[in-house]
Amino acid sequence: MQKNGITKALQAVRIKSNQHTTRSFKEGQIVTGKVQKFLPQNKAMIQMGGQRLVAQLEHLLKANKRYVFQVKQAFPFVKLQVVSDKPVKNQKESASILLQEMGVKGTKNQHAFLSFLLDHQLPFQKQRLTQAFSLLERGSSFEESRMVLLEMMQRNLPMTKKVFDITYARLFRPISLSKTANTLIQSLPSTHSNETIQLQNILRLFQSNGREFTTKDVAAYSLTDIQKGSFQTFNLLKRSGLLDKDITFSKWQSDWSSWVKENKVNLNQAFTDLQQKHISLKNSPLPFESMDEFYQAIKQVWNEPTAKGHSQMQRALSFWLLQGAANTPLFAESEKISIKLKGFTTLMSSTSGMNTNLPADSYTSLTDLLKIVNSQADGKAAYKQPIQQLLQVFSGMQLQANDHNEWAQFSVQLPGETFGLHDDFFMDFEGKKKDNNELNTDYCRVMFYLQLHQLNETVIDMNVQNKQISLTIYNQNPKILQPIVKLLEPALRENLGELHFPLTSIQIKDFEKNTGYQGTPRMAPAYNQEKGLDVKI
Structure with missing residues (x-):
């Protein structure tokens, strides 16, 4: 079986299960059904794939014959309209009747595509079908175009050339996150902005042997928070119990500002200064001495259901727990898997749509960090290509999300x-x-x-x-x-x-x-x- 992005394998399971699942209807949807037998009071048993429905007949239909219907109403009950009084023997005939009713002569590929939809009982609407026809020749082959269009139709994606190209790339030109992240880490400039280092820190989570974080990293994020007026690290430390509940953000900010002045740390390059200069955190406001102590405390926050619903808290929590799950024995294997699945999904989703009235988020998402670092690069920078590749992957994932x-x-x-x-x-x-x-x-x-x-x-x-x-x-x-x-x-x-x-x-x-x-x-x-x-x- 040939690997192909998400691959045909994953999609094949969907099609097969779709044929054995009780269908739900949408207005305008085209379906085919067979009149199995007549019942009292002008009713009949209609067979639609693996589902039987009792229907009231208002048109003169024949028993044991198949017809093409359009859903005219989906709620509170389903109302179907016969597209043609002429019975059909197979889905090829159904396709011909539909194309004729739409006023489309139909090419060989259009007939094949429509027959496939009907044969596999896949829902569609005539308007979407017309739009799909205009894109049917855009792929390298009919089979590839069909797969892309099915994905777009079933996920209710806009039927545009741009969306087709993004979906096509995701299915047939897959990009490896791990390999592209490694390439980007190696090509990023040696003179680092805070955003570049934050980007590297997330990308290293994609590696099995990423750098183990230290207390200086937590201090650097705390200083970045202070610079941006963000409460993320402060709130996480208070929630975990590492910071006293009576300490205010103003006090926390003042203590760090005094420490920064005393140790001559440049907030614009806090990550670099703390890593390259011999600066001790012994007298800093950081309320713990070891990373194990830190991970053990925030692990308790992860187990609190209320913490998981807070979007900004979740981003900071996910970032540090991903570090801990990769580098410490404090987490069971089941916990590590849960943290990784939730954590990577959280860090890769964009923060652009979040409430702009909230303080700036120092735990910027990977998507937004890529855009920031890309904007800081000159046109010939070697790392622009892997950045564009990663953004293409995330754009595809964002496109696939449907929220009803x-x-x-x-x-x-x-x-x-x-x-x-x-x-x-x-x-x-x-x-x-x-x-x-x-x-x-x-x-x-x-x-x-x-x-x-x-x-x-x-x-x-x-x-x-x-x-x-x-x-x-x-x-x-x-x-x-x-x-x-x-x-x-x-x-x-x-x-x-x-x-x-x-x-x-x-x-x-x-x-x-x-x-x-x-x-x-x-x-x-x-x-x-x-x-x-x-x-x-």
Whole structure:
């Protein structure tokens, strides 16, 4: 199986599961269905893929015949309109009827694309289909263009050339975060601004053997806070109990200002001065002496649910916990994985949209730091290219995020090296949201794509329903994988049980036998929006 960015493998699982999931409808959506049998009171049983619906008939239709419908109303009940009274034998005929109704003659590729959508029961609307047709020849091949357009349609992305190109690059021209980060670190200038050093500090988290931080690094971030009028490090130290709760920010700022004056530290290059000059922190306002003491204290903050919802607190907390998880034995392996997944996602998301009334954030996101350092470089700087490459990756991730009233969806590319992998891996999340707009992890679907050294491509499909977890693992060699899973299953069940997420099942499936064609639609919803459908035709 050939590696291809997020790869066909991950998308193939989505298509297959979409065919076996109870569908929800959207206004304007095109569907096909077969009239199975008539029922009393002018009703009939309609078969739509793997779903049966009882519908009221207002048009004269024939039993055991398939028709093309358009959703005219999705709520509070679904109302369907027959596109053509003429029955269809297959999806090729359905495609022809739709193109004729749209007034489009249709090229060979347009027919093939539309037939694929219908055959795999993938939802679409006529307006979006017309826009997709205009981009169908933009890829290197029809198959590649089809995969890109499916991704765009199912994620409800704008049907523009720019979005097509970004999505195409993400699927077929993947950029390694770990390797590009290493290249950027090596090419950054030796004369460092505070922003350049902050950028290096985050990029080193992408490496398996990154630099171990010291108390001078915490002091440097504290001084950067003071320069920007930011409360981030101060609030984190108070929240952790390392700073006395009665100490005010003004007192903290005054103490550091006196220390800076006494030790002749330039705030504009605080990171460089503290690392290169022989300056002791013995009499500084820093309230701890070792990094283990610091990590142990902020680890307690991580375990407080209220801290995780605070966006600025989360960014500072994630940054330091990523350092601690990589360099100290204070964290269990399960804690390290959780910290890395949450931490990298937090640090890579842009801070540009945050509340501008809040103090400047000294823990600037990786995306914004890349833009700042890029603006400081001259046109010929060697590090501009890797900066542009990383920004392209993050732009693609931001583009893939969908936030709706009841549910959210996003895709993340994570540096594989820090997780002990040779290649980056990808995570897709989709699930319900709580009333407070936070993600509801009790009802969600998470898919991981891994390129493993020995087992090659592997997709882990995790479904969570009412905190109960079912896992499906796809691999080319399930017989090799089965004894490994059997060995690890008891520990997995125990660890998930302690988190009150019982594991109900683990299935191991062969890729080729269980996924069929490898395409790229959005994963099926993790919950059914329609309960007890009443359908009117």
